[in-house]
Amino acid sequence: MRLSNVKTRNETGLEHVLHDMNVLTPFGKKHLKEFVPFMPGEETRLEEEFQKIEELLCLYGEKPQKIDLLLETFMDMKDVSFTIERSKNNALTVVELFEIKSLLLKMRRLSEILEGEELSQEFVLLGTAALLDELDPRNDRLDTFYLYDEFSEKLAMQRKKKRDLELKIRREQKQIKQMVESKYGISMSPKFDYVVSKSNKELVKIVHEIPELVVGDEDYMSVIFTLKNTEEIEGIIREMDALAVIIEDEELQIRERLSKRIYTFRESLLKNCEKIGKLDVTLAKAIYAKQHSCVKPIVVKDHAMEIQEGRHLIVEGILKSKGKSYCPVSIALKDGVTCITGANMGGKTVSLKLVGLVALLTQYGFFVPCREAKLGLSNYVHILIGDSQSMERGLSSFGGEMEELKEILDHSRERSLLLIDEIASGTNPIEGLALTKSLVEYLKIRPYISLITTHFDSVTVGQGIRNMQVMGLANADFRKLERELKYANRKERIDIIGKYMDYRLYSAESGEEIPKDALNIAKILGINDEIIGKAKEILDSSGWNYIETLKNEGERRKKDEK
Structure with a gap:
C-alpha cells in the first residue's frame, strides 16, 4: 500500500521540492526516482537518514570548499552502468574504456575529498584502484584514454x-x-x-x-x-x-582483456554508483535544508503532529518574489477531527497543504520548513482539494469530489492522515452542511488524523471535534485599512487586505463567537451596508435555522402549487 498518490504529492508541494533539489549525478536522479518513504516501524532507519543529513550539514558549515569540490565532481559524471554490464561478453570500444576510466578517476577524487571526514559508511566507496591502474598503465591519472604501448x-x-x-x-x-x-x-x-x-x-x-x-x-x-x-x-x-x-x-x-577485467569489478563499480547516488541525494537534501531554513523533525511513536511556525515552501517562494513576508502557522493535531474555519483569503487551504507537506517531507527523509516539528509516521496520507474534476469521465465538480472521497475512505486505515478542503462546496449549502457534518461525525471516532477546512462553523459543534480558527482580520486596524483602500484599484485592494490578514491559527472554544471575516471583507470592499446588515442579522439571530426555514417554506409553496 502506497503512502500517497501523485495528486497528493503535487498538491502538498512534495513534488515541487523534489524537482527543486540540486541532484547532479545520473545515479542520484535514479535514486530520486526510486524514492520510497519511511513507514511506521521504520523510525530507527529514518533517524539514521536524518543523521546523515546532519553530518553533511556540519561539513557544509565547517568546510564549504569540500562541498564545492563534491558538487564539481558530481557534475561531470555519466551513467556507465550499461557499459559495465556490456563488458561481460563484449570488447568495449576505446570511448567506452575512456568512460570507465573517467568514472574511476572521479571515484578516486570523491574518496580523496571525503578522506578523514566522519561520515556514514554508506558513503565510503569500495576500492577500485587496481582497475584504475590497469586502465592507466602510465599512472598519469589524466582524464583521457588511449591504447598505450604500455598495454602490450x-x-x-x-x-x-x-x-x-x-x-x-x-x-x-x-x-x-x-x-x-x-x-x-x-x-x-x-x-x-x-x-x-x-x-x-x-x-x-x-x-x-x-x-x-x-x-x-x-x-x-x-x-x-x-x-x-x-x-x-x-x-x-x-x-x-x-x-x-x-x-x-x-x-x-587488449580491449577484450580490459573489458573482462572491468566485469570482474562489476559488483564494486555498481555498488559505488549506488553509493554516489545516495551521497548526491543526501547532500542535495542538506543543501536544500540550509537554503530554506529547514530543521530536523522530531519523530515520535504516537500518531500525532505538532508544527511550530511552519512555512509552505511554494507559497513562501511566491511571496518572497513579490517582496512580501510569509506568516508562519502553528498547529497541533492528533487522532480525531480538527476543523479549520474562516473566510476565503484566510489561508485555510495553505495551512492544510502545509500539514501534508511537513508529513510527507518527514517520511521521505527531509528536514522540514518549521521552527520545530514533532510527529508520528502515517500509513496513508491523502489530500482532497475542492473542485476535483474528471472531464474524461464527464463528472461534475461535486461528483468527482465524491468519487475521490470514496477512494480516501476505502483506503484509509489506522494511522492515516486525511486532509480535506471544503468538502461539498460544489453543491447547495444545506446539503453541503449536512454532508460535511456527517463526514466529521464519521471520522471523529476513527484512528486517523483528519484535518478539514470548512465555511460551516456549525460542524465544529460537538464533543471530540477540535476547531482551529484563522486569526484573519480579528486584530486588524480597520480605520487604517479603509484609508489605504480608499484610492486603491481593484488588484491593489486585494493585496492590501492580504497584507492585513493574520494567517495564524488559534484554538476556538465551543460556543466562542467566530470572527465574521467574510462580512468584514465584503464590507471594506464596498458591498452595500444594507446587505451586510441583513447578513449579520441572519447570523446573529438564527443562523442556519433561518436558512432551513426558507428551505421549508419553498418546499411548502411547491406543494401548494401542485
Whole structure:
C-alpha cells in the first residue's frame, strides 16, 4: 500500500521540492526516482537518514570548499552502468574504456575529498584502484584514454615498426621532392603538394606532363598535384598495411582483456554508483535544508503532529518574489477531527497543504520548513482539494469530489492522515452542511488524523471535534485599512487586505463567537451596508435555522402549487 498518490504529492508541494533539489549525478536522479518513504516501524532507519543529513550539514558549515569540490565532481559524471554490464561478453570500444576510466578517476577524487571526514559508511566507496591502474598503465591519472604501448610489448614493437616505415617513406618523398623542384623549377609544399590555378591552362598542361607528379585533388578554382609513389614506396605501404592488421588485432585483444577485467569489478563499480547516488541525494537534501531554513523533525511513536511556525515552501517562494513576508502557522493535531474555519483569503487551504507537506517531507527523509516539528509516521496520507474534476469521465465538480472521497475512505486505515478542503462546496449549502457534518461525525471516532477546512462553523459543534480558527482580520486596524483602500484599484485592494490578514491559527472554544471575516471583507470592499446588515442579522439571530426555514417554506409553496 502506497503512502500517497501523485495528486497528493503535487498538491502538498512534495513534488515541487523534489524537482527543486540540486541532484547532479545520473545515479542520484535514479535514486530520486526510486524514492520510497519511511513507514511506521521504520523510525530507527529514518533517524539514521536524518543523521546523515546532519553530518553533511556540519561539513557544509565547517568546510564549504569540500562541498564545492563534491558538487564539481558530481557534475561531470555519466551513467556507465550499461557499459559495465556490456563488458561481460563484449570488447568495449576505446570511448567506452575512456568512460570507465573517467568514472574511476572521479571515484578516486570523491574518496580523496571525503578522506578523514566522519561520515556514514554508506558513503565510503569500495576500492577500485587496481582497475584504475590497469586502465592507466602510465599512472598519469589524466582524464583521457588511449591504447598505450604500455598495454602490450607486441603492440609497442609493431607500432615502432610502422613508425619506422612511415619515416622511411617520408625520407624517400623528400628526396623526390628536391629532385622535382630542381629539375622543373617549381616549389612544392611541405606536404608534397603543388597547387595550380585552373585559369592558368598552359601551366596545368605542363605540370600534367611531369612524370613524378599525379593529380591528388581539385576544386572549381585549382588542381592539386602530389608526388607519385615509386615502386619502393608502394612496397613500404604494403608492408605498413600488413602491420596495421597485426596492430588492430592486438588492440582488439587488449580491449577484450580490459573489458573482462572491468566485469570482474562489476559488483564494486555498481555498488559505488549506488553509493554516489545516495551521497548526491543526501547532500542535495542538506543543501536544500540550509537554503530554506529547514530543521530536523522530531519523530515520535504516537500518531500525532505538532508544527511550530511552519512555512509552505511554494507559497513562501511566491511571496518572497513579490517582496512580501510569509506568516508562519502553528498547529497541533492528533487522532480525531480538527476543523479549520474562516473566510476565503484566510489561508485555510495553505495551512492544510502545509500539514501534508511537513508529513510527507518527514517520511521521505527531509528536514522540514518549521521552527520545530514533532510527529508520528502515517500509513496513508491523502489530500482532497475542492473542485476535483474528471472531464474524461464527464463528472461534475461535486461528483468527482465524491468519487475521490470514496477512494480516501476505502483506503484509509489506522494511522492515516486525511486532509480535506471544503468538502461539498460544489453543491447547495444545506446539503453541503449536512454532508460535511456527517463526514466529521464519521471520522471523529476513527484512528486517523483528519484535518478539514470548512465555511460551516456549525460542524465544529460537538464533543471530540477540535476547531482551529484563522486569526484573519480579528486584530486588524480597520480605520487604517479603509484609508489605504480608499484610492486603491481593484488588484491593489486585494493585496492590501492580504497584507492585513493574520494567517495564524488559534484554538476556538465551543460556543466562542467566530470572527465574521467574510462580512468584514465584503464590507471594506464596498458591498452595500444594507446587505451586510441583513447578513449579520441572519447570523446573529438564527443562523442556519433561518436558512432551513426558507428551505421549508419553498418546499411548502411547491406543494401548494401542485
